[in-house]
Structures are given as structure tokens and as C-alpha cells.
Amino acid sequence: xxxxxxxxEVSDATxxxxxxxxxxxxxxxxxxxxxxCGPCRMLTPILEKLASDPSFDFVLAKVNVDDNPQVSMRxxxxxxxxxxxxxxxEVKDEFVGALPESKVRAFIEKLVPGEAxxxxxxxxxxxxxRHWPEAEDAFRDLLESAPNYRGASLGLARSLLAQGLxxxxxxxxxxxxxxxxxxxxxxxxxxxxxxxxxxxxFDELEIEPLEAQFWxxxxxxQRGNLEAAMDGYLDIxxxxxxxxxxxxxxxxxxxxxxxxxxxxxTESYRRExxxxxx
Numbered sequence: 001x002x003x004x005x006x007x008x009e010v011s012d013a014t015x016x017x018x019x020x021x022x023x024x025x026x027x028x029x030x031x032x033x034x035x036x037c038g039p040c041r042m043l044t045p046i047l048e049k050l051a052s053d054p055s056f057d058f059v060l061a062k063v064n065v066d067d068n069p070q071v072s073m074r075x076x077x078x079x080x081x082x083x084x085x086x087x088x089x090e091v092k093d094e095f096v097g098a099l100p101e102s103k104v105r106a107f108i109e110k111l112v113p114g115e116a117x118x119x120x121x122x123x124x125x126x127x128x129x130r131h132w133p134e135a136e137d138a139f140r141d142l143l144e145s146a147p148n149y150r151g152a153s154l155g156l157a158r159s160l161l162a163q164g165l166x167x168x169x170x171x172x173x174x175x176x177x178x179x180x181x182x183x184x185x186x187x188x189x190x191x192x193x194x195x196x197x198x199x200x201x202f203d204e205l206e207i208e209p210l211e212a213q214f215w216x217x218x219x220x221x222q223r224g225n226l227e228a229a230m231d232g233y234l235d236i237x238x239x240x241x242x243x244x245x246x247x248x249x250x251x252x253x254x255x256x257x258x259x260x261x262x263x264x265x266t267e268s269y270r271r272e273x274x275x276x277x278x
Contacts, residue, residue, distance in 0.1 A: 006051045010061040012070040019061050023086035027058040027111050032075075032082040034066050039098035040081045046101045047083075056112050085111050116146040123155055127162075128260070135159040154181050161188060161258055164222030166195025184257060190247070191254030194218060210236060210243060217248075230255060230269045237276050249273065 010018045010030070019028050031047055033040040044062075051060035065072040065080060075084060075091070084094040085107075093111060113121070123138035139156035142149055157172040170192035176185040198218040207215075217232030233248035241249075252273055256266045 006058065007048055007060045008062070010063050010068075010071075012068045015063070015068075015071045018059075019086055020089045022059060023089055027092075028061050028086045029058055029108070029111070030061045030063055030084045030086060032063050032065050032072060032077045032080050032084070034064060034080055037080050043081045043083075043098040043104070046104050049101075050105060050108050055114065056108055058108065058112050083107075087111070116142060116149050119145070120149060120152060120155070123152075127155060127159055130162070132159050132162040136163070150179075151181060154184060157185070157188065157192065158258055161191055161195065161254075162224075164195055164218075164224070165199075166192045166197070167199055170196045187257040188254050190250040191258065194247070194251055195221065198222065210239060214244065214248065226255065226259075226265060230265070234269070234272055234276060237273070241277065249277070 008018060019030055022028050029047065029051070031040075031044065033044065047060050050056055051058065063071060065077060075082075079096050081098060082094070082096050084091050086092065093107065095107065099107075119138065119142045123135055123142060126135035126138055136156060136159040139152055139159055142152045143156065146152070153172045154176060157169040160166075160169040160172075170189070173185040173189050173192055176182055195218065198215060213232055214236055217229045217236075220226075220229040220232065230252060233252050236243050236248045252269065256270060259266045261267075
């Protein structure tokens with residue numbers, strides 16, 4: 001009666017297969033319970049309801065502690081109901097006692113990524129592999145369906161900056177006001193301001209050679225030639241470390257933030273920048 005695709009009975013004999021092995025492919029929430037336990041009777045319907053919800057993809061594994069003492073001892077179950085969430089064979093999260101549905105739902109939501117979480121991961125993957133236009137489209141789709149999803153605005157700004165588009169990225173970054181994202185936005189904002197100014201154009205005949213080189217490096221950025229642009233900023237700093245108040249340095253730091261610390265370009269050009277400045 002209980003058994004189903006996502007709601008199963010588990011015993012000492014089947015725990016390894018039904019929980020440990022199965023959690024390698026999807027989260028398994030184990031409910032340690034007993035027939036005489038009043039709080040268990042309150043919690044069980046909530047867990048079964050969420051396990052039957054198509055928006056959540058997890059398995060609810062029910063373990064009767066009276067009939068299965070070995071696995072109960074193995075995981076040091078001392079009070080019931082005891083809920084332990086397994087991912088990749090390990091306990092990722094847990095709680096003891098009957099909780100209201102809102103808190104149980106929040107527990108499951110942290111464990112099981114929703115559609116927006118999966119969309120954010122996909123967009124981030126496109127960003128990491130330098131599929132800039134595709135990442136832009138993915139972040140726009142995410143923001144349309146989940147306007148307040150944390151990190152989506154920053155992701156869209158990154159995908160725009162990587163394509164040399166500054167003005168919209170500038171607006172997005174200025175709208176970030178808290179958390180670690182604020183720090184990242186602060187590092188990217190000089191790059192957004194620069195590219196936005198570049199979009200308005202400049203008269204190359206009316207400026208000094210070093211100033212012209214500064215803006216020409218931006219043109220290279222707009223065309224996706226990051227290495228040549230960074231070479232340009234480094235060359236300017238070799239001639240004048242204080243040019244425009246050190247703006248070439250800020251742009252390089254913005255590009256390092258955009259690419260990430262592990263990117264080969266970041267590692268190479270960060271060393272070059274340090275040699276020039278120090």
C-alpha cells in the first residue's frame with residue numbers, strides 16, 4: 001500500500017541497495033519511525049505528500065526502527081521520527097521530531113533542486129565554458145520565470161560583459177545591494193562603466209596616443225579578443241602606472257573576476273600585472 005516509485009519500505013537487508021546505492025542518482029530521505037510513535041503519525045503524511053509531488057524528485061524510504069535495529073544503530077537513531085537525507089551515499093542533512101509542513105518543505109527544497117535551480121546551474125555552465133550568447137539567453141529566461149532568483153542578475157551581467165556590452169550590465173550590477181554578490185559586482189562595475197562609455201563612441205583624432213590605445217583595447221574587448229585587450233592595458237601600465245588614476249589596472253581586475261581565478265588567462269595576466277606594479 002505504501003510502496004511506490006518514490007515511497008518505499010526499507011529494511012536492514014535492503015538499506016544498502018535502496019538508500020546508499022540509490023542516493024547516487026537521486027536524493028533519498030529516510031524516515032526512521034515506529035507504529036507506536038505519535039509524532040511519526042503527524043510527520044509521515046507530510047513526507048508522503050511531498051514525495052508524491054512531481055515538482056520534487058526524491059525517494060522517501062521508511063524504516064521501522066522496531067523491525068530494523070541494525071540500521072537504526074548504525075545511524076545512531078535515538079529519537080523518532082528521525083529524518084536523514086542521503087546524497088551520494090552520505091547523510092547530507094537531518095532533523096528529529098515532527099515539524100510543520102512549511103519547515104519540512106523548506107528542508108526538501110534545500111535538498112532537491114527545483115526548476116529554477118537547474119536552470120541557474122545550466123546557465124552557469126554555459127558561462128563557465130564561454131558560451132556567452134547562450135548564457136545570456138539562459139539567464140534572461142531564468143529572470144523572466146524567477147525575477148528575484150539570487151545570482152541571476154549577476155550571471156546575466158557577466159554574460160553581457162563577456163560580449164563587450166556594458167550599459168545593461170552596468171544597470172544590473174548597480175541593482176545588486178547585498179551579500180557576496182555585491183563584492184563581485186563591485187569588481188565588475190569599472191569594466192561595465194568602461195564598456196558603456198565605449199558604446200557611446202569617441203573621436204580617435206582628438207585624443208592623445210596613450211588615450212587612443214586605452215580605448216582601442218576596449219574595441220578589442222567588444223570583438224571578444226580578451227588577450228589582445230589585456231596586452232593593451234598592460235602596455236599602458238608599463239608606460240604610465242597612474243594613467244587615468246590606474247583605470248587599466250581596475251579593468252584587468254574586472255576581467256580576472258569575469259573569467260575566474262582558475263582561468264589560464266587570469267593566472268597568466270595576473271602574474272604579468274604583478275611584475276609591472278611591484
